Amino acid sequence: MATQEIRLQSTLGGYTATGKLHSLSVWFILALRLMMGIAFFQSGVDKVLSGSFNAAGYLQNAPTANGSPVADLFVTMGETAWFVDFVNIAVPWGEVLIGLGLIVGFMTRLAAFWGAFLMLLFYLGNWDIAHGYINGDFAYMLVFLSVAAFGAGRILGLDARVEQYEVDGQPLVERYPWTRYLLG
Template sequence: MTTSTINPETTNTFTSTIRGYTVRGKAHSLSAWFVLSLRLMMGWAFAYSGFTKIVASEPFSAGGYLTHSAAANGNPLAGLFAWMGSTPWFVEFANVAVPWGELFIGLGLLVGAMVRLAAFFGALMMLMFYFGNWDMAHGFINGDFAYMLVFLAVAAFGAGRILGLDAYIERYEVDGEPLIERYPVLDYVLG
């Protein structure tokens, strides 16, 4: 029989070192509820946004946004957005990828399945919206940037393991071994 002892000094603590700099933190016991709230909030927002674009009476079109939105206010990616907006195959790709991407990202977050993958693509979309909606009137930080950070936090905290399907998927056994142990690369997708 194996027993384990919980050390109150290390419970709910996290440490990370990047390029020689180490940060340490201790999470409050309610942190899991707030991480779950962030996951569900972003899931609902994205699922709703994607769904309304898909069922709208007029088909979703990204062409005008890509062509005109980034041309003002000294956007550093204005040329890239102009290219995307004037390239027919890319506009057609965006017309499908944006609404369906939002819907699937949102659904993944709502049910807690493949949360890190969903959060990565959500953060990528928010980064593109950040540059597409470029406006320095209020500084570098705006809602798009904040939502990008929320997606990254959801991924970093493994929010799919909190009342989500990822907790069950990771424990699914293949030949008597948990899926996440058999295929460690899935840790970048699940969680």
């Protein structure tokens, strides 16, 4: 096994953090991407196939019962018919598409962003700080953000190929730099 030292460095707000990655890190990053992809794909497919997913009861009751700081927002969403209809389609199919994107490594950053967004909503809706502010929903949100930050779609994923697809003789991401926010 080839070992190669990869150094990381980032400056934010005047503070610089540095670190080194182990050569096995790539496999753990891939595992995180696949784990979240399979979990979301399975959850979405279960909801789609059951045909009985309805978010109204959850939106109107769970956040209030949990003492969520944004419970009133969730109740309002749950009492708005068109929004509930939207959520009843967006959540199951969103989970399916996020899962597929992560599994095949296509539009990974976009999929991870929406996965993190859903996990933030689940965190706020499932509010329970009896054991602290960090729970599974919060941890999964950070996993999604890590998958995006590491460009996990480039690891045995389609994003690596799509980024190099040539448009007018240039790789796609050089021709259209904004695509880096979707791919990787």
